[in-house]
Amino acid sequence: MLFNRTIHSFKDARRIAKQRLPWMVFDYIDGAAGSGYSEQLNRETLQKLWLKQQILKNVQKRNIAVPLFMTRPKLPFGIAPMGMCNLSSPKADRLLASLSAQFEIPIGVSTVASTSLEKMNELSNGNAWFQLYLSGRMEGSYRLVNRAKEAGYDTLILTVDVPEVGRRPRELKHGFKMPFQIGARQLIDFACHPQWSISQILLGKPKMANFGGEHGVFDRTESRAAATWDTLAKIRDNWTGNLVVKGVVGVEDSKRLQSIGVDAIQVSSHGGRQLNSSKPAILALRDIREALGPDMKLFYDSGIRNGEDIIKAYAMGANFVFLGRPFSFAVAANGAVGLQEITNLLAEEVSITLAQLGLNDINDVTYDALVKNSVV
Numbered sequence: 199m200l201f202n203r204t205i206h207s208f209k210d211a212r213r214i215a216k217q218r219l220p221w222m223v224f225d226y227i228d229g230a231a232g233s234g235y236s237e238q239l240n241r242e243t244l245q246k247l248w249l250k251q252q253i254l255k256n257v258q259k260r261n262i263a264v265p266l267f268m269t270r271p272k273l274p275f276g277i278a279p280m281g282m283c284n285l286s287s288p289k290a291d292r293l294l295a296s297l298s299a300q301f302e303i304p305i306g307v308s309t310v311a312s313t314s315l316e317k318m319n320e321l322s323n324g325n326a327w328f329q330l331y332l333s334g335r336m337e338g339s340y341r342l343v344n345r346a347k348e349a350g351y352d353t354l355i356l357t358v359d360v361p362e363v364g365r366r367p368r369e370l371k372h373g374f375k376m377p378f379q380i381g382a383r384q385l386i387d388f389a390c391h392p393q394w395s396i397s398q399i400l401l402g403k404p405k406m407a408n409f410g411g412e413h414g415v416f417d418r419t420e421s422r423a424a425a426t427w428d429t430l431a432k433i434r435d436n437w438t439g440n441l442v443v444k445g446v447v448g449v450e451d452s453k454r455l456q457s458i459g460v461d462a463i464q465v466s467s468h469g470g471r472q473l474n475s476s477k478p479a480i481l482a483l484r485d486i487r488e489a490l491g492p493d494m495k496l497f498y499d500s501g502i503r504n505g506e507d508i509i510k511a512y513a514m515g516a517n518f519v520f521l522g523r524p525f526s527f528a529v530a531a532n533g534a535v536g537l538q539e540i541t542n543l544l545a546e547e548v549s550i551t552l553a554q555l556g557l558n559d560i561n562d563v564t565y566d567a568l569v570k571n572s573v574v
Contacts, residue, residue, distance in 0.1 A: 203532040205539040208503040208524050214531035215286070219394055220387040222372035223285045227526050229368035230470040237470025240501030243478035247510045248572035252556030261559045262548050266518050267353070267440055267461070271303040273545055274560050275508055278499045278522035279306025279329035279355060279444075281406075284313070286530035288401035293534050294525060295321035297541060306355055306520065309342065314407045316349045327353040327442070331360060332422045332429065342408065343436060352439040355464065356430065359445025361423040364472040427454070434458065442497065445472075447482035449489045462495035462517070469500050469522060480514055484565075484573070487515025505547020512560060513567040 205211045216224050230237035264274050277298060283290040291313035298305035299322050307318040309331040319326040328346035333339050346354060373383055380388075380403075388395040398404070434441055443455050444464035455463055465486055467479040479500035487496060498516040502508060503524060511519045521544075528540035552560060555567050 203536065205528055205531060205536055205543065207543070208527070208540075211524060211527040211531045211536065211540055214536075215527040218391065219286065219530050220384075220391045222374050222384060222387050223394070225368035225372055226374050227286065227523060227530075229366045230474075231364035231366055231472055232474025234470065234474070236467055236474050236476045237501070239478050240467060240470055240480065241503070243480050244501050244507050244510055246572060247480070247514075248569035249506065249509065249513075249551065249555060250567055250569050251554050255556035257553040257556060257558050259558055260549050260552050261561070262545060262552070264518060264561055266304070269302065272301040273303050273541070274512070274548060275502075275519045275521055275544060276304040277306060277525055278520035279308040279357070280522050280526055281308045281310035282312055282404050283308075283526065283529075284404040286526045287533055288397050288404075289533065290526070290529045291318060292321055293529055293537050295326070297537055298325045299323035301541070304353070309408060310406045312404045312407055315342075315346055315351070319349050319351060324350065326351060327355050329355040329357055329444070331357055332425045336429065340436065343433060347437070347439075353442060354433075354437050354439060355442045355444050356433060357444045358425070358430075359466070359468050359472050361425065364468070366471065431458065434460070446486070447477050447479055449485050452486045452490055456490055456494050462497055464497040464499065464520070465516075466499045480511065483511065483516060484514045505544050505549075506551050508544065508548050509551045509555070509560070509563055509567065512563040513565055515565070
């Protein structure tokens with residue numbers, strides 16, 4: 199019997215990807231800091247939020263599009279920045295960029311993307327947002343900001359929750375490093391996954407495409423601990439487009455970001471990949487919304503796996519939602535077909551959830567969509 203690669207849920211995408219990817223690559227994508235407690239808690243907290251059903255509301259015509267800066271994406275979710283996407287499939291970056299263009303949704307282009315920031319903005323039809331990791335030597339970071347500006351980017355995502363790279367035991371166990379390095383252990387791993395290995399050999403091993411030659415090198419393990427609020431101020435002064443600060447879970451930090459004029463805050467615990475005991479990001483989202491009021495743009499990522507999760511994030515105060523692992527696993531599971539399946543699935547689940555809540559428009563989702571005693 200032929201192997202069924204149809205994706206009906208996140209679990210399907212993850213299961214199929216696990217079968218197809220080398221152990222090292224799967225654990226890099228799937229892994230989290232420490233014991234994985236923070237990632238698990240993100241999921242458990244989202245699951246414990248109850249949605250309030252309403253009946254007989256005539257919900258035949260439903261809208262799932264929301265405004266975002268000066269645009270209106272066709273879907274209420276975008277693609278979070280993910281480093282080295284082409285580890286999941288040699289064409290992953292291009293497939294994700296094509297999806298971004300198709301639905302006019304933002305795609306976060308990582309500092310350590312497998313495809314250059316210039317090419318990604320072109321392939322996404324201008325829907326790309328550049329995500330910046332600060333480097334220990336700030337000159338390199340400022341050069342990347344200027345490259346993004348010259349390439350036509352209008353939104354910069356500054357990720358601030360990685361002063362040091364979180365310790366992820368599953369990566370360490372397999373000797374995962376960036377730039378990609380191959381030793382005896384990796385060769386055995388790759389030999390056990392020939393389909394992935396052959397495709398990578400034919401199309402070239404993944405690389406950090408924003409570096410090399412005149413663009414210097416990137417050291418993933420390099421400390422970023424010297425970054426300060428002054429660093430942010432310099433970037434704000436140099437960047438005339440939209441500035442999103444990502445990796446925020448603290449109310450006081452959020453108030454300060456609002457006061458200095460960032461355009462949006464992305465509430466995120468980095469999917470549990472940085473701090474094993476981080477506060478569940480979905481609860482931080484609600485606290486920050488209550489503290490900052492209705493006008494501050496708040497984006498959200500961490501722990502989102504399905505359409506109901508997306509609706510819950512909007513109910514807790516998000517203006518837009520981003521996902522990472524579901525897209526990465528879908529590409530690994532079945533390329534362009536898998537990516538389309540997970541996207542259609544998420545959109546359908548969002549629409550069905552609206553119907554269950556008695557709502558016709560996702561823009562009408564508020565905190566009242568949640569059963570109050572379910573919120574911690």
